[in-house]
Amino acid sequence: xxxxxxxxxxxxxxxxxxxxxxxxxxxxxxxxxxxxxxxxxxxxxxxxxxxxxxxxxxxxxxxxxxxxxxxxxxxxxxxxxxxxxxxxxxxxxxxxxxxxxxxxxxxxxxxxxxxxxxxxxxxxxxxxxxxxxxxxxxxxxxxxxxxxxxxxxxxxxxxxxxxxxxxxxxxxxxxxxxxxxxxxxxxxxxxxxxxxxxxxxxxxxxxxxxxxxxxxxxxxxxxxxxxxxxxxxxx
Amino acid sequence: xxxxxxxxxxxxxxxxxxxxxxxxxxxxxxxxxxxxxxxxxxxxxxxxxxxxxxxxxxxxxxxxxxxxxxxxxxxxxxxxxxxxxxxxxxxxxxxxxxxxxxxxxxxxxxxxxxxxxxxxxxxxxxxxxxxxxxxxxxxxxxxxxxxxxxxxxxxxxxxxxxxxxxxxxxxxxxxxxxxxxxxxxxxxxxxxxxxxxxxxxxxxxxxxxxxxxxxxxxxxxxxxxxxxxxxxxxxxxxxxxxxxxxxxxxxxxxxxxxxxxxxxxxxxxxxxxxxxxxxxxxxxxxxxxxxxxxxxxxxxxxxxxxxxxxxxxxxxxxxxxxxxxxxxxxxxxxxxxxxxxxxxxxxxxxxxxxxxxxxxxxxxxxxxxxxxxxxxxxxxxxxxxxxxxxxxxxxxxxxxxxxxxxxxxxxxxxxxxxxxxxxxxxxxxxxxxxxxxxxxxxxxxxxxxxxxxxxxxxxxxxxxxxxxxxxxxxxxxxxxxxxxxxxxxxxxxxxxxxxxxxxxxxxxxxxxxxxxxxxxxxxxxxxxxxxxxxxxxxxxxxxxxxxxxxxxxxxxxxxxxxxxxxxxxxxxxxxxxxxxxxxxxxxxxxxxxxxxxxxxxxxxxxxxxxxxxxxxxxxxxxxxxxxxxxxxxxxxxxxxxxxxxxxxxxxxxxxxx
Numbered sequence: 001x002x003x004x005x006x007x008x009x010x011x012x013x014x015x016x017x018x019x020x021x022x023x024x025x026x027x028x029x030x031x032x033x034x035x036x037x038x039x040x041x042x043x044x045x046x047x048x049x050x051x052x053x054x055x056x057x058x059x060x061x062x063x064x065x066x067x068x069x070x071x072x073x074x075x076x077x078x079x080x081x082x083x084x085x086x087x088x089x090x091x092x093x094x095x096x097x098x099x100x101x102x103x104x105x106x107x108x109x110x111x112x113x114x115x116x117x118x119x120x121x122x123x124x125x126x127x128x129x130x131x132x133x134x135x136x137x138x139x140x141x142x143x144x145x146x147x148x149x150x151x152x153x154x155x156x157x158x159x160x161x162x163x164x165x166x167x168x169x170x171x172x173x174x175x176x177x178x179x180x181x182x183x184x185x186x187x188x189x190x191x192x193x194x195x196x197x198x199x200x201x202x203x204x205x206x207x208x209x210x211x212x213x214x215x216x217x218x219x220x221x222x223x224x225x226x227x228x229x230x231x232x233x234x235x
Numbered sequence: 236x237x238x239x240x241x242x243x244x245x246x247x248x249x250x251x252x253x254x255x256x257x258x259x260x261x262x263x264x265x266x267x268x269x270x271x272x273x274x275x276x277x278x279x280x281x282x283x284x285x286x287x288x289x290x291x292x293x294x295x296x297x298x299x300x301x302x303x304x305x306x307x308x309x310x311x312x313x314x315x316x317x318x319x320x321x322x323x324x325x326x327x328x329x330x331x332x333x334x335x336x337x338x339x340x341x342x343x344x345x346x347x348x349x350x351x352x353x354x355x356x357x358x359x360x361x362x363x364x365x366x367x368x369x370x371x372x373x374x375x376x377x378x379x380x381x382x383x384x385x386x387x388x389x390x391x392x393x394x395x396x397x398x399x400x401x402x403x404x405x406x407x408x409x410x411x412x413x414x415x416x417x418x419x420x421x422x423x424x425x426x427x428x429x430x431x432x433x434x435x436x437x438x439x440x441x442x443x444x445x446x447x448x449x450x451x452x453x454x455x456x457x458x459x460x461x462x463x464x465x466x467x468x469x470x471x472x473x474x475x476x477x478x479x480x481x482x483x484x485x486x487x488x489x490x491x492x493x494x495x496x497x498x499x500x501x502x503x504x505x506x507x508x509x510x511x512x513x514x515x516x517x518x519x520x521x522x523x524x525x526x527x528x529x530x531x532x533x534x535x536x537x538x539x540x541x542x543x544x545x546x547x548x549x550x551x552x553x554x555x556x557x558x559x560x561x562x563x564x565x566x567x568x569x570x571x572x573x574x575x576x577x578x579x580x581x582x583x584x585x586x587x588x589x590x591x592x593x594x595x596x597x598x599x600x601x602x603x604x605x606x607x608x609x610x611x612x613x614x615x616x617x618x619x620x621x622x623x624x625x626x627x628x629x630x631x632x633x634x635x636x637x638x639x640x641x642x643x644x645x646x647x648x649x650x651x652x653x654x655x656x657x658x659x660x661x662x663x664x665x666x667x668x669x670x671x672x673x674x675x676x677x678x679x680x681x682x683x684x685x686x687x688x689x690x691x692x693x694x695x696x697x698x699x700x701x702x703x704x705x706x707x708x709x710x711x712x713x714x715x716x717x718x719x720x721x722x723x724x725x726x727x728x729x730x731x732x733x734x735x736x737x738x739x740x741x742x743x744x745x746x747x748x749x750x751x752x753x754x755x756x757x758x759x760x761x762x763x764x765x766x767x768x769x770x771x772x773x774x775x776x777x778x779x780x781x782x783x784x785x786x787x788x789x790x791x792x793x794x795x796x797x798x799x800x801x802x803x804x805x806x807x808x809x810x811x812x813x814x815x816x817x818x819x820x821x822x823x824x825x826x827x828x829x830x831x832x833x834x835x836x837x838x839x840x841x842x843x844x845x846x847x848x849x850x851x852x853x854x855x856x857x858x859x860x861x862x863x864x865x866x867x868x869x870x871x872x873x874x875x876x877x878x879x880x881x882x883x884x885x886x887x888x889x890x891x892x
Binding site: 053074078084090093099102106111148 | 399406
């Protein structure tokens with residue numbers, strides 16, 4: 001088996017004295033889509049923050065493509081091919097659509113190529129290229145955010161709560177895009193509270209409760225056992 | 236007609252220089268949310284440096300220019316961003332204001348220390364070039380300035396709108412974390428904007444220095460012109476900033492040309508920028524509440540009433556002992572300390588509890604003193620009336636900015652301080668130009684307090700009463716509202732609190748307290764003048780208040796003593812006078828982030844002594860070791876510590892009684 005794209009070993013992280021991650025072990029194989037599920041407060045978003053370099057780990061190791069990256073700067077990680085789409089709208093509301101896209105070129109792809117990719121996937125963005133991103137609808141903003149995942153050709157894509165605050169129809173469309181990105185060979189770790197949407201496109205799934213991974217496996221079996229896992233409180 | 240054109244050219248020239256300064260200010264503000272009050276002071280230091288390079292060391296002008304504008308100024312800007320201003324933008328406005336005010340005072344101190352006061356002059360650029368436009372002559376220097384402002388405008392526009400790093404600079408204001416996830420480096424963007432901003436401040440300073448002269452204060456105050464222009468563009472729009480700068484330059488020029496040279500109008504020309512700033516602020520639209528920000532910081536604990544009374548009695552006892560034994564000169568110093576401490580109490584209310592910054596608190600004290608002297612009613616009645624007048628003036632200052640928040644209020648007080656300095660206090664019906672007024676010692680229900688010792692005692696009593704009033708206010712419902720408004724204006728808005736009139740009231744109360752201090756000071760000195768209430772002295776006052784702790788009465792007490800000692804130290808060591816300023820300024824830069832200041836450290840030490848040392852001392856008392864075994868049994872120690880652990884935590888704001 002080849003080197004996994006993301007390997008998290010016994011990861012600990014805390015907000016002050018409150019420990020949120022209590023020894024997370026997680027492996028995302030190269031080219032796979034992994035769904036990370038779990039209830040509120042399980043530590044999913046914290047895991048994304050630590051992996052993307054926004055928050056310091058208090059213990060444990062992270063390997064990206066076999067390279068030890070614990071405590072790396074988030075800008076550095078973004079430049080070497082880790083694309084993180086954080087919770088909420090990850091766009092700059094006071095910049096125009098085009099300016100948002102230009103900034104995406106920091107990840108290493110020329111600005112022209114970013115614009116081309118984004119506009120070919122989402123023609124609606126081309127219509128609104130001179131509009132301020134903050135004035136678009138939630139779905140359109142999320143399209144803009146996804147453009148970064150599409151255009152920057154990352155090695156690993158971290159998606160945090162893509163569905164937050166969006167209509168189910170739009171969520172479905174967004175996950176179609178995720179599936180498209182996955183087909184191009186990008187490894188994806190996607191965090192989701194609503195299991196069914198995420199499991200539809202994923203190859204593997206993991207369940208996180210109370211700061212630990214309590215179950216991993218194929219989407220079908222996870223779906224079967226998840227009600228037990230979450231409601232029965234295996235953690 | 237030709238005079239009109241000449242004034243127009245001069246107005247365009249100064250407008251262009253203001254525009255350069257203002258655009259630097261706008262650039263740093265839009266990219267880092269730090270409003271750099273010290274912008275003018277940096278320009279001042281850089282023009283002194285330019286003088287040093289070009290005149291004193293005799294470098295060629297171009298080399299000096301390149302060194303100042305392209306090497307030193309950007310390096311200073313980078314340094315400031317890296318070590319002083321990083322992360323200030325996300326914090327409360329009051330903190331970034333205090334830190335940059337500290338920078339301003341530090342810059343003035345540094346400049347006076349390095350370049351001792353003496354006559355210096357800088358030649359304008361291209362002194363021999365004259366361009367004839369019809370009937371009027373434009374000097375080469377003016378032409379260069381106007382051209383440079385156009386170049387700066389175009390350059391900044393291209394940078395911000397056409398380049399990726401410029402876009403990143405604008406993006407990093409909204410969300411630096413997200414910019415990092417994009418792969419951008421917010422720190423680089425911020426450092427670049429500070430470097431460019433400082434360089435523009437230097438350019439404006441160097442261009443204006445041949446006009447204004449190498450003066451520590453005149454160049455520093457030029458920043459008010461820059462603010463005014465920047466406000467015209469609402470601190471966002473660079474084109475509007477340029478328009479504002481031109482309007483300001485032209486109106487100042489016309490004012491000096493066409494206003495009558497007699498009467499009140501003669502002074503009006505000096506305060507044109509401040510008046511312009513006021514006008515722009517009044518016309519600004521309602522500031523929006525910023526949602527999703529909880530700025531609450533851990534507050535210093537409020538002492539219980541018995542404790543406050545006890546410490547007040549101790550203070551009075553000390554002052555009583557001093558007033559019996561000290562010489563009149565020293566007693567005057569104690570009285571001055573009490574005055575400053577009272578003014579700082581008014582800052583505790585306004586800044587410590589309310590979260591608003593006033594840059595001209597001494598001017599309010601001056602209003603109180605002036606009213607007291609003019610009323611010629613040396614009694615409690617006169618004192619009350621003087622305080623009321625100061626409070627009224629405070630309300631008047633706060634009224635125009637009723638709808639706006641922290642930063643604008645602070646800038647309004649700065650404009651107010653300048654107006655008071657140059658227009659009101661200097662006027663014949665006030666102190667007169669460099670004049671003084673006699674003021675009587677206060678009588679107390681018919682009994683005159685004529686001895687200096689007795690009067691100092693009276694001031695101490697007033698200070699203690701004021702402090703007790705403040706603490707009572709903090710404990711009551713008003714105090715809770717104050718803290719709530721400071722921590723989250725948005726939450727207060729949703730609760731239906733009308734913050735606007737409350738803010739005016741708060742400001743008026745604080746100004747009234749400062750006015751009372753001023754009136755008492757007038758009685759102490761028996762003669763009072765504008766020089767006692769210089770606007771610039773309000774800045775060290777604010778800084779010392781913050782350094783010693785602007786959230787506590789203790790901090791105000793120590794701050795008052797410290798501020799009183801400052802001129803004493805300066806007269807004792809005249810060669811270090813600038814250094815003292817610099818130390819205070821940069822000290823505030825270092826300590827400004829914690830508004831609880833040094834006083835809180837004292838409290839912490841006190842609590843630590845109480846919880847750690849006291850049991851230890853008690854434990855060691857009954858069994859005094861005979862052979863020097865000073866260390867008590869550790870296991871016993873732990874037992875003594877445990878029950879007190881809970882008390883030594885800092886009380887969060889919302890949980891404070």
